[in-house]
Amino acid sequence: MTTRISAFGRLADGRTVSRIVLGSPPGPVLHLLDLGATAHRLEVTGSDGMRRNVLLGHASPADYLASTDYIGGTIGRYANRIAAGRFAIDGKPVSVGAHDRGNHLHGGPDGFDRRLWEIAEHSHEHVVLELLSPDGDQGFPGNLRARATYSVDAGGVRILLEATTDATTVVNLTSHAYFNLDGEDAGAVDEHLLQVSAEEYLPVDPTGIPLGGCVPVAGTPFDFRQPTHVGPSVRSGHEQVAWARGIDHNFALDAGSAPAAVLESPRSGISLRVLTDQPGLQVYTGNFLDGGRRSSTGRLLRQGDGIALEPQLFPDTPNRPEFGSAVLRRGESYRSSITWLLGRS
């Protein structure tokens, strides 16, 4: 059987945006867009036998491009923040712009989530999308070739993000899918249970830049070592939560943790296990969804309607050698793997 590819819409310049459908019922069915290598829709069967779309999305290419919520997109070149949009590579200053409260966020105002990726390969179960990001793109040096492979089987979705460069640069790719395991239009995820395999998280300043190093989650609203309802944590009044209007923080994943996170809805009985080889998980509870944009079914997306679990390097790694390195050199390969295992409770 071949992949089903159809037109999702058009960009202002007339180019067609394609939708690629992977998998088949009763297993998970993923709808991807070549615009932003976006995970647009994911249909899953709940314990009540109902099929639900568990991903937030928008209805048209124009809606995706008008939004600053990065819904479902593949984020690059650098997911999360770089302080003041400045860093150095081998002692040479690089400036990548600061469009988010004085910092660089998610690859810039024209990041990978807004580009039309090329469909390089496809089958019924997988698709490979490719993007060439030219030298100087959003301020980043080097011609970067990025590749996003999405595969679907009965167990879930596997995402492989890869990149190579012809000059030294920094790379941190991730998927910015927002989940609501009760269905896209079900309202806030407060009743979802979240478990994160992290003894520590990274406190940030009011603009999202790490204050110092990681601190223990014990005794804070960031303690998700056991399955914990999302609602009380995002309303806790803790200064970190107040500054971010909810949770918008990097969790330092315990070494060898599998899964990195488990999200479960007692209502639908759907569970999601996130596996990754990345050191951090940005947990973002949709704090800035403000009713200004519509879901794919036309309803208003409001605060907390979805939760993003974004495996990646720690924020501001290009300025923080103690967090590791985001540097990719010519001849090296960047690789990040993200798995969403779907199950029923």
Ligand code: BGC
């Ligand atoms: C960031 C948030 C940001 C959001 C945009 C998240 O990954 O951590 O601070 O507002 O993306 O949708």
